[in-house]
Amino acid sequence: MANVQSSNLGYPRIGANREWKKALESFWSGKLEEHELLSKLDDIRLDRLRIQQEKGIDLIPVHDFTMYDHMLDMSVMFGLVPQRFKYDGGPVPLSVYFAMARGSQGAAACEMTKWFNTNYHYIVPELQDAKPHLTVNKPLEAYREAKSSLGIEGKPVLVGPYTFLKLSKGYTPDQFESLLDQFTDLYAVILKELEQEGVQWVQFDEPILVTSLTKDELALVSSVYKKLHAAAPAIRIMLQTYFDSVSHYVEIISLPVQGIGLDFVHGLDGNTEQLLKHGFPEDKVLGVGLINGRNIWRSDLDAKLELLDTLSQKVKPSQYVIQPSCSLLHVPVSTAHEDKLDPVLRQALSFANEKLDELTLLTSALNNGIESVSEQLKEHNQAVAAMNQSSLRNNEQVQKETSKVVGLNPTRALSFEERRKAQQKKWNLPLLPTTTIGSFPQSTEVRQARKNWRSGEWSAEQYETFLAEQTRAWIEIQEDIGLDVLVHGEFERTDMVEFFGEKLDGFAFTANGWVQSYGSRCVKPPVIYGDVEFVNPMTVKETVYAQSLTSKPVKGMLTGPITILNWSFVRDDISRELVAYQIALALRLEVNALEQAGIEMIQVDEPALREGLPLKREDWQSYLDWSVKAFRLSTSSVKDTTQIHTHMCYCEFHDIIDSIRALDADVISIETSRSHGELIGSFEEHTYDHGIGLGVYDIHSPRVPEVDEMTQMIKRALSVLDPELFWINPDCGLKTRGRDETVAALRNMVAAAAQYREVLSVNQS
Structure with a gap:
C-alpha cells in the first residue's frame, strides 16, 4: 500500500458560531480590551487546529488564521504601512492594523477588492514609497504555537512572492522586477528561520500561476524560486495553485520546489490533460486538489478514486498528497446545525469539517485499500446519489423548458434606436x-420590524402595513x-x-452556513440545490x-x-x-x-x-x-x-x-x-x-x-x-x-x- 498523506490548505477563521466576528466587533465597539480580544482569538485559532488534528489531517496549515485578512497580514509583516497611518517602524500595532482595514478619523482605509474570482475580499497592499522590511516572522510564531500547544508539526502558509506583488498597487511596471527581488530576499529570511526551527513543509500560495502569464513572467517566477531554494535547501516548498489549471504546466512542474499543488476541481480538464501528456517529476510530490473548496456538496468519491487511478499512469501514488482544491475559508464550518433542511439535501452537503472527513476517507482508501473503508464509501456515495435522483433535482417541466432555450438567441423585437x-x-x-x-x-426601525415579523411578534398584516407606510413616505420624499x-x-x-x-423553487437557506466576505462581514449564501422554478409573482x-x-x-x-x-x-x-x-x-x-x-x-x-x-x-x-x-x-x-x-x-x-x-x-x-x-x-x-x-x-x-x-x-x-x-x-x-x-x-x-x-x-x- 502507498504512504499517502492528507493535507489541508486553509480553514475558516470565523468559528463554528461566528465567535471570531463577535469578538472583533465587540473590540471595535469598546466592549473588549485588547488583551481580551487576543485571548479569544487564541482560543479560536487553537480550536481550528484541534479540529483538523482530530480529523486526522497529516499536514495542517498554520498562519492561515487572521484578525482581518491574510493579505493585510502579509502587508504588515513586511512593514507596508502607508504614510497616512503614521507608523514609526517595528511590529505594527493593532490600532494601525485595523485602521488600514477599516479607516480611521485621520486616514482612509486601504482599498479592498475580490480575491481572484471568489466572493472573498482582500485588503490591497500599497507600495507607494514603501521600503519593505520584515517586522516579525509570523509564520514562525504560528508554527511554534501549534507545536507547543497541540504537538502539531504545522505547515506554514504564505501568499507567494509573485502573487503578492501582482496583487499589490502603487508601483510602475518598470519597478516590478526590483520590488520582486526585495520581497524575495525577505521571503528568504523567513524560510531560513523556519529551516532553523526544523519546519518540514511550507506552502506558498501562487494562484496567479493559473492566469495568462507570459514567458518573461514565468522566467521571473523561476528566478524567485531558485533563490528561495538556495536560501533554505532543507525546507520542502509546496507551490500551491488553485481556482483553475496552470497556464504553463511544463515550466511550473520544473520549478525548484519539492511539491506542486494543482486544482483537480476547477482546473480538472486542463491539469489532467497536461499531466497525462507531459508526466510529472519523480522527485516531487503532487498536491492533488480533489475536494471542492469553493462549494458545499459532498464529492463523488468513486469519481475521485477513478481520477487518482488515471493520474497513476504518470504519477506514483506514493507521490500523492490528498487535499482540497483551495483553502476552505470559502465554505461554512460545519453542517451540524442544519437539521431543519430536507434530510436528503442535508446529507448531500459538505462544509469544511465534512470535507476534512472526505480527505481522510480518500487517504485511508489509498493507504489501506478500498475494502478497509468500503462501508463508509458506500454510505457517502449513496447520499450523493440520493440527492441527484431525488425529486428535488428532477423537475421535468423546468428541464424541458431549459433545453428549449439552449440553442436560442433571445432578442428584443426592435433595435435600441427604434425602441x-x-x-x-x-x-x-x-x-x-x-x-x-x-x-x-x-433604518433600525425597518430592521426591527422585519425581526418582529420573522419571530412571530408581528402578524403578516402588521408587517405589510408597516412596509406600505415606508413606501408611501419615500414616494412622497422622491416626489x-x-x-x-x-x-x-x-x-x-x-x-x-x-x-x-x-x-423561487430550487433554493434552500441554511441555519449556520456563514462564510467570510471581508473582515468581520459574514454572508450566508443561498443554496441552489434543484431545478429553479417560478412559483408566484x-x-x-x-x-x-x-x-x-x-x-x-x-x-x-x-x-x-x-x-x-x-x-x-x-x-x-x-x-x-x-x-x-x-x-x-x-x-x-x-x-x-x-x-x-x-x-x-x-x-x-x-x-x-x-x-x-x-x-x-x-x-x-x-x-x-x-x-x-x-x-x-x-x-x-x-x-x-x-x-x-x-x-x-x-x-x-x-x-x-x-x-x-x-x-x-x-x-x-x-x-x-x-x-x-x-x-x-x-x-x-x-x-x-x-x-x-x-x-x-x-x-x-x-x-x-x-x-x-x-x-x-x-x-x-x-x-x-x-x-x-x-x-x-x-x-x-x-x-x-x-x-x-x-x-x-x-x-x-x-x-x-x-x-x-x-x-x-x-x-x-
Missing part, C-alpha cells in the same frame, strides 16, 4: 432624467425632491439575492402599490440571473450555464407579470456579472456569451415601449464593453464615482450607444457632495457621452445610508441635473 423613439414618446422624460438605483435606507423616475425602496428585502431565492404587489401613489413612473426592481448565480452556492450536477438559464426563465415570468400589472420600467441588476469571469482571458468569451444570453432571456419578451434598466458595479468597463452592449438594456447605470476618470477614459476609446447613467456621487460615504461637485461629474461624462442618452443617478443603492444624508444628497443631485439642463439648453440655442 428609444417609442419610449421617448411614451415616457416624455426631460433631458438628463434623474432616478436612483433602487434601495432606500434600511418632493423632484426625481423623474421613482422606486418603491425595497424595504421588504434583506438581501438582493436571498429575497428572490426565498420565493415576487415583486408585483409592492411595486404596483408604489405606482398607485404617484403619476411618475416607478421602476420594478429585480436581481439578474448571473448575480443570483454568482452569489449563491450552486448545484454541481449540471453546468452553471444551465442553472443560469433556469433562473433567467423564472425571472422572465416575473418581468412579464410586472409588465402585465402596468409596470413598464423594469430594472434587472447584474452587479456580479464581471465577477464570474474565468481567470484565463481566453475563456472569457464563452462565459460572457451565456451570461448575456441569460440576461436577455429574462428581459427580451417585453413590449417595445417597456424600458429595461440594469445596474453594474464598476468593472473595468473597456474589457467587456461589447458584452455589456450586447445585454441590449435600454439604460445601464454604473457604479463609478470612485473611478469616474478611469471610466471616462474607457468611453474615449469605446463608443456606447445605449442609455447610460454614471453614478454622480459615492453612496459608500455619509458625506453629502455639493451641487457643483456633481455638475463637474456630469460635465466630464458628457464630454464623451451623448446627453440624449445620459441619466443622472447615485452610483449604487442607498440601503446603507441614513435618511437625512440621502435626502440631502438627492436634492443636490436633482439640482445638479437641472443646472446642467440649463447649460445644455444655452449651448443648443
